[in-house]
Amino acid sequence: MPVISRGARGRLPLYTQLKERIWEMVEQGQLKPGDQLPSERELCERYNISRMTCRQALSDLVNEGLLYRMQGRGTFVASPKVTQGLLGLTGFTEDMLSRGLIPETLVLSVEVVPASNKVAAFLELAIGERVVRLVRLRLASGQPMCLEQCHLPENLAPGLEKRRDLSGSLYKILSAHYGLHMVKAHETLEAVAAREREAEALEVATGSPLLLLERVTRGADGRAMEYVRSFYRGDRYRFQTELVRHEGE
Amino acid sequence: MPVISRGARGRLPLYTQLKERIWEMVEQGQLKPGDQLPSERELCERYNISRMTCRQALSDLVNEGLLYRMQGRGTFVASPKVTQGLLGLTGFTEDMLSRGLIPETLVLSVEVVPASNKVAAFLELAIGERVVRLVRLRLASGQPMCLEQCHLPENLAPGLEKRRDLSGSLYKILSAHYGLHMVKAHETLEAVAAREREAEALEVATGSPLLLLERVTRGADGRAMEYVRSFYRGDRYRFQTELVRHEGE
DNA sequence: GTGCCATACTGGTATAGACAACTGGACCCC
DNA sequence: GGGGTCCAGTTGTCTATACCAGTATGGCAC
Numbered sequence: 001m002p003v004i005s006r007g008a009r010g011r012l013p014l015y016t017q018l019k020e021r022i023w024e025m026v027e028q029g030q031l032k033p034g035d036q037l038p039s040e041r042e043l044c045e046r047y048n049i050s051r052m053t054c055r056q057a058l059s060d061l062v063n064e065g066l067l068y069r070m071q072g073r074g075t076f077v078a079s080p081k082v083t084q085g086l087l088g089l090t091g092f093t094e095d096m097l098s099r100g101l102i103p104e105t106l107v108l109s110v111e112v113v114p115a116s117n118k119v120a121a122f123l124e125l126a127i128g129e130r131v132v133r134l135v136r137l138r139l140a141s142g143q144p145m146c147l148e149q150c151h152l153p154e155n156l157a158p159g160l161e162k163r164r165d166l167s168g169s170l171y172k173i174l175s176a177h178y179g180l181h182m183v184k185a186h187e188t189l190e191a192v193a194a195r196e197r198e199a200e201a202l203e204v205a206t207g208s209p210l211l212l213l214e215r216v217t218r219g220a221d222g223r224a225m226e227y228v229r230s231f232y233r234g235d236r237y238r239f240q241t242e243l244v245r246h247e248g249e
Numbered sequence: 250m251p252v253i254s255r256g257a258r259g260r261l262p263l264y265t266q267l268k269e270r271i272w273e274m275v276e277q278g279q280l281k282p283g284d285q286l287p288s289e290r291e292l293c294e295r296y297n298i299s300r301m302t303c304r305q306a307l308s309d310l311v312n313e314g315l316l317y318r319m320q321g322r323g324t325f326v327a328s329p330k331v332t333q334g335l336l337g338l339t340g341f342t343e344d345m346l347s348r349g350l351i352p353e354t355l356v357l358s359v360e361v362v363p364a365s366n367k368v369a370a371f372l373e374l375a376i377g378e379r380v381v382r383l384v385r386l387r388l389a390s391g392q393p394m395c396l397e398q399c400h401l402p403e404n405l406a407p408g409l410e411k412r413r414d415l416s417g418s419l420y421k422i423l424s425a426h427y428g429l430h431m432v433k434a435h436e437t438l439e440a441v442a443a444r445e446r447e448a449e450a451l452e453v454a455t456g457s458p459l460l461l462l463e464r465v466t467r468g469a470d471g472r473a474m475e476y477v478r479s480f481y482r483g484d485r486y487r488f489q490t491e492l493v494r495h496e497g498e
Numbered sequence: 499g500t501g502c503c504a505t506a507c508t509g510g511t512a513t514a515g516a517c518a519a520c521t522g523g524a525c526c527c528c
Numbered sequence: 529g530g531g532g533t534c535c536a537g538t539t540g541t542c543t544a545t546a547c548c549a550g551t552a553t554g555g556c557a558c
Contacts, residue, residue: 013540013541013542014541014542015541015542039507039508040508040509041507041508041509041511049542049543050542050543050544050545051543051544051545052301052541052542052543053541053542053543055509055510056541056542058509060317063312068512069508069509070508070509070551071508071509071549072507072508072509072510072549072550072551072552073507073508073509073550073551073552074507074508074509074551075508075509087537101421124317126319127405128263142328145542160327173545179435184491184492185491185492186489186490186491187489187490188487188488188489188490189438189460189487189488189489189490190483190486190487190488191440191441191458191459191460191461191481191483192440192458192483193457193458194512196328205454207441207482208442209441209458209459210440211439211440212437212440221312222312232440233443234439234440234442234458236438237439237547238437238438239437239438239439240435240436240438241435241436241437241438241490241492242433242434242435242436243433243434243435243436247448262510262511262512263511263512265509288535288537288538288539289538289539290538298512298513299512299513299514299515300513300514300515301511301512301513301514302512302513304539304540305512307539318538318539318540319520319521319538319539320519320520320521320538320539320540321519321520321521321522321537321538321539321540322520322521322522322537322538322539323521323538323539324538324539378556410521437524438507
């Protein structure tokens with residue numbers, strides 16, 4: 001039984017560890033929507049933490065929409081939001097699999113660099129802060145599909161650039177090893193002509209139409225955790241989305 | 250000088266009072282985006298509250314997007330969100346207005362034709378059923394932006410092809426005169442090269458990258474009411490969307 | 499039964515203090 | 529100049545405690 005650990009070097013804050021445990025329990029179905037959590041005082045005792053620390057974890061989770069509280073009654077697991085219509089937030093791997101294609105990835109480069117003006121703006125960092133830049137070529141059933149340049153704040157995922165499994169789903173890594181769960185993203189799409197760099201990687205002629213997808217992914221706390229620029233081959237990729245009428249329009 | 254008050258019956262919590270004061274200061278322009286707030290300890294002293302109370306106010310405001318914090322540096326006023334009102338199901342007219350552009354429309358042709366294979370499939374009609382086909386060139390602030398080909402089942406909007414106001418918002422007409430309210434839509438986007446037809450209308454070179462947006466709009470009863478193919482100039486148009494994570498993924 | 503109240507739970511607010519982690523600038527050494 | 533170290537100031541984490549406020553329950557008086 002993984003107990004909340006203290007004192008170890010490089011350990012995560014106690015409230016973060018508690019948040020992780022509760023996330024896990026919900027994800028694994030040990031806690032279902034509507035279920036009541038142990039009371040704050042009971043959690044304190046069980047994990048040997050103070051009430052304020054416990055409350056910080058719970059308050060965060062309430063803000064993130066995982067839980068809700070009722071004064072005098074208790075803390076409960078919230079129902080998943082009804083985000084009807086919108087397509088799910090998925091990475092390349094899941095996207096390709098859902099289209100019946102086999103995703104593969106070539107890691108072209110990974111390094112820690114200071115954030116450029118643009119990257120800093122998207123990730124809401126100060127210019128020059130350290131970010132991990134990961135460039136990957138993504139294949140679908142053996143064919144080049146997408147050239148992807150991904151930026152993450154280094155402090156959110158320290159040591160990411162040294163990992164050996166960067167050819168898999170980045171979101172899986174972030175979730176499993178860094179406790180970062182993507183919750184929402186803002187995307188823009190535009191049509192651009194392939195420059196030499198992209199054309200070469202994607203094996204098309206320069207000037208060919210590409211779909212440029214830019215995404216800022218946010219985690220449960222609303223912090224920007226990733227900024228991606230992906231160049232998709234225009235002849236192979238089609239983006240889909242559902243739109244819903246907003247109220248009051 | 251409105252001081253934070255304590256002890257009065259029915260008073261608001263101290264952290265709530267502090268939150269309101271900061272909101273006011275931002276709204277009245279005493280604090281502008283990017284400005285640094287007094288440090289937490291200074292706020293404590295100034296308002297005679299404890300640091301945890303002060304932090305609760307600031308944390309709330311961070312969650313609400315009014316402020317952001319940087320460890321070791323300070324707390325700052327955030328920039329207002331720019332991403333409001335981009336989403337939602339809107340037509341070209343609303344879309345352009347929300348971007349600060351002036352929409353104009355040239356009706357290139359309107360006629361009643363039998364549904365082709367493809368159109369019938371999208372609109373869920375039998376092949377050969379009568380549909381209204383409307384081709385329009387849409388301008389934004391005087392510049393060609395989008396070539397749009399729109400199909401509707403004739404029986405949903407009889408006489409539409411005879412109307413004189415087809416250069417306005419189609420959705421307004423459908424809503425006002427035919428009782429058709431769009432509720433949701435499925436869209437696909439891809440990057441294509443401009444053929445001669447599109448290039449000429451949009452005043453770009455053939456082969457230029459265009460964003461091809463295809464939309465099937467559905468009404469309140471779930472019936473497909475419209476199928477549109479729009480070719481947007483790649484250099485002028487950028488599509489935006491929000492993605493939300495589905496539960497259980 | 500009906501109504502009320504005491505009680506024992508829940509989360510909500512608030513305090514004072516400690517130490518850790520991080521930033522940026524001053525300062526010194528080479 | 530370049531490269532350190534040190535320091536003051538900032539937010540981040542955490543403790544221990546106290547009392548307030550809302551909710552459910554059960555028992556008592558009527």
